[in-house]
Amino acid sequence: MNEVSGAANAQVVAAKKKLSSSFFKKGITVAILSGMCYGLYSAFMTLGMAKGVWANNLYAGVTVGGTVLSSFVMIYMLGALGSALNDTISGIWCILIAAIKGKLGDFFRTIKTKPGAVMIVAALIGGPIASTAYVVSLQMAGSIIIPITALCPAIGAILGRILFKQELNARMMGGIAICFAASMMIASTSMTGDAPAGRALGMIIAFIAALGWGIEGCVAGYGTSMIDYEIGITIRQCTSGLTNLIILVPLWGILSGGGVGLAGELIGNVVTDMPSLIFFIISGFASVYAYSLWYKGNSMCGAALGMACNGAYSFWGPFFIWIVLGVFDGQKGMGLPPIAWAAAIVMVLGILVIAMNPMDLFRKKED
């Protein structure tokens, strides 16, 4: 179909090649940036959860310095509360950005449509459901589940092939496998040999988390071919934040025996605590780009390549935790082990193999 109308000339062909190439490069750049922003938001959220009232277990129902929170609440409820606070603040950022860019009207118009509903479902699967599965599996099986969750790019790529007929050949699968191996290399540094009872079930639940993130990346990426990515992320963060805040945190409150009252008290504590809130405001902002660029990258270069580029967050996470918590906040033991740097190089190779046939690099030199 690609015919040049009129006399074919080199100038037109060159301009067309340049346009296609710049679109492809932008897609990869956007997807890589999303992984970097994911690392940044993780680091600032971790820092926020170590400051102010968080450092004292939120003073739940007791005097300063004390705690009545059981280990159950500490693990599940604080995790859910951290995510809820980050995503809600991120949702507020998204609404502000959409308003400044004149997209607020389209946001309200979009949520009433079929693609808008699909985006809400993807946000629920990838947000509260997958995140809760991740926390629960971590508690049940320990850090052995981290490599399992690193399967999400492969799952996203396979789903992209099945659901949306996106390209997925043997070379791309090989590249995804290389990226997975790199994630495993990084995960090995946090494998502590902890093996609590219920590990098998924990590993199955971890797979649910990977499946959830794979579904979100692939479905929301495709949805972003119809929905403006800044509107898509506004839907995502508002859905995830409000669901966590209104349903998940109170649910953990009830399960912990403290009831909805405990949830209300903890939410009140964290939203009025400026020493920690300032870091959540930063993490919420980084989170806007972590997810919106993930969706945009996936929509521009397909789930396989987009999710592999984004998957470099398994390097960017520890990297920015070292920069933000170690260098900036002066916390000890945050440095990156040599294997993480080696894994980053392996990951770049994996992404290269997915994006193109590496042999073409040598062929170009010969030309």
Place this chain on the structure above:
Amino acid sequence: MRPLNYAILKYFTTVKEACADDVIEALKGQYGSFKALRKPAVIEAIMTGEANGLLEETRYDLDPKGELRVYYHAHKEGADTINTYIK
């Protein structure tokens, strides 16, 4: 009124083929005040549609100003998908 991105894709189901300039011209009456109805953003929206199998490139040439002009159309499968999701 549809969201702008929907309107861009939907437009391709009503014409034989179109380029970004045609889209802007056709939609400027209703969406003229939208910041996103600018050529680079419209080209990106169209190419994203193409990357996801909703649109297909038909031809390209240079416009009178010497700028590249790429034409696309919504093939049957793409048009069916667009019409399924966007009413």
